[in-house]
Amino acid sequence: MKSKLLKNKIIKWSKELGFDGVGFTDIDLKEDETHLINWLENKFHGEMHFMEKHGTKRSHPEQLMPGTVKVISFRMNYLNKNTFDSKKVLKNRNLAFVSRYALGKDYHNEMRNRLHLIAKKINNEIDNFKYRAFVDSAPVLEKAIAQKAGLGWIGKNTLLINKDSGSYFFLGEIYTNIDFEIDSKEKNYCGDCNECINICPTKAIIAPNVLDAKKCIAYLTIEFKGSIPIQYRESIGNRIFGCDDCQIVCPWNRFSKETKIQEFSHKNKLDSSSLLSLFKWTEEEFKINTQNTPINRISYFQWLRNIIIGLGNSEKNTKVVKVLEEKKLKINNPILEEHLNWAIKKQNTNLNTF
Numbered sequence: 001m002k003s004k005l006l007k008n009k010i011i012k013w014s015k016e017l018g019f020d021g022v023g024f025t026d027i028d029l030k031e032d033e034t035h036l037i038n039w040l041e042n043k044f045h046g047e048m049h050f051m052e053k054h055g056t057k058r059s060h061p062e063q064l065m066p067g068t069v070k071v072i073s074f075r076m077n078y079l080n081k082n083t084f085d086s087k088k089v090l091k092n093r094n095l096a097f098v099s100r101y102a103l104g105k106d107y108h109n110e111m112r113n114r115l116h117l118i119a120k121k122i123n124n125e126i127d128n129f130k131y132r133a134f135v136d137s138a139p140v141l142e143k144a145i146a147q148k149a150g151l152g153w154i155g156k157n158t159l160l161i162n163k164d165s166g167s168y169f170f171l172g173e174i175y176t177n178i179d180f181e182i183d184s185k186e187k188n189y190c191g192d193c194n195e196c197i198n199i200c201p202t203k204a205i206i207a208p209n210v211l212d213a214k215k216c217i218a219y220l221t222i223e224f225k226g227s228i229p230i231q232y233r234e235s236i237g238n239r240i241f242g243c244d245d246c247q248i249v250c251p252w253n254r255f256s257k258e259t260k261i262q263e264f265s266h267k268n269k270l271d272s273s274s275l276l277s278l279f280k281w282t283e284e285e286f287k288i289n290t291q292n293t294p295i296n297r298i299s300y301f302q303w304l305r306n307i308i309i310g311l312g313n314s315e316k317n318t319k320v321v322k323v324l325e326e327k328k329l330k331i332n333n334p335i336l337e338e339h340l341n342w343a344i345k346k347q348n349t350n351l352n353t354f
């Protein structure tokens with residue numbers, strides 16, 4: 001079968017399976033490899049040591065799957081129209097903000113299963129098809145690949161942005177030995193805009209397209225396992241899992257589209273729960289209520305640590321101080337104790353107006 005015909009079929013199957021975009025590219029990632037090397041040399045990856053493992057596999061798809069000549073990149077929207085407005089949650093300091101990608105069912109399996117279904121269909125059409133499917137699961141330069149495949153451009157906030165759909169979407173890839181015709185790289189449409197750089201609460205975007213992850217709230221609340229540096233705690237505000245500020249402010253997100261995937265709708269009111277109600281969850285409840293969501297990636301310790309910071313930043317309230325004091329008596333963890341002391345002190349200095 002001619003690869004052009006097969007390409008059209010893949011585009012059709014991907015739509016049927018709920019994907020919102022697909023593009024094809026080669027495996028030359030030299031430009032992005034240089035960017036990655038510089039980023040790692042500057043230690044902007046913090047404790048994400050997995051970023052420095054795997055040698056050059058990340059920027060050389062043929063090393064990850066020998067025989068790879070082309071990559072198919074897929075995009076899937078995750079916003080759900082029933083989700084409570086992000087700006088309202090961020091404004092109400094008594095509510096907990098969870099990054100919108102993490103509210104529903106974990107996307108890894110949802111997307112990977114669909115990629116395997118597409119691969120199965122390809123396999124039915126041609127002989128000697130070889131592939132590997134990835135969704136955030138291996139050393140893959142997914143944004144660079146998607147950009148080359150025409151699915152968007154890497155914005156100054158380091159996220160992939162699509163002209164028609166903004167940036168609220170997941171990416172997945174199929175590495176393949178089929179020599180598809182490639183698509184053209186998307187142009188960068190950031191222009192003079194610097195909204196994401198200006199809004200970032202911890203000034204983690206230190207230059208266009210350069211993120212110092214050590215300062216990023218998504219990194220601090222999800223990847224980082226230790227004591228959150230004091231200089232970032234106030235800026236974290238009520239963000240208990242990730243941060244969407246650089247997306248919320250991005251003008252291209254006026255064009256963001258709703259997901260077709262029901263499973264991405266929010267679970268357990270995590271889009272607008274109060275900090276106090278989430279703080280009451282036992283470890284067991286935390287595990288049950290966040291099961292099969294991306295939140296499950298963090299530990300109960302990180303969950304409590306992040307909420308304690310949120311409570312410290314919440315409106316001045318004697319009930320909050322009482323709950324924090326009570327927790328101090330029950331907890332036997334020096335890092336959490338220190339965060340509790342910080343939050344109690346912060347509560348006592350908060351004004352009642354936000």
Ligand code: SF4
Binds near residue numbers: 157190194197
């Ligand atoms: S906010 Fe502006 S500068 Fe930042 S990614 Fe969006 S368009 Fe680019």
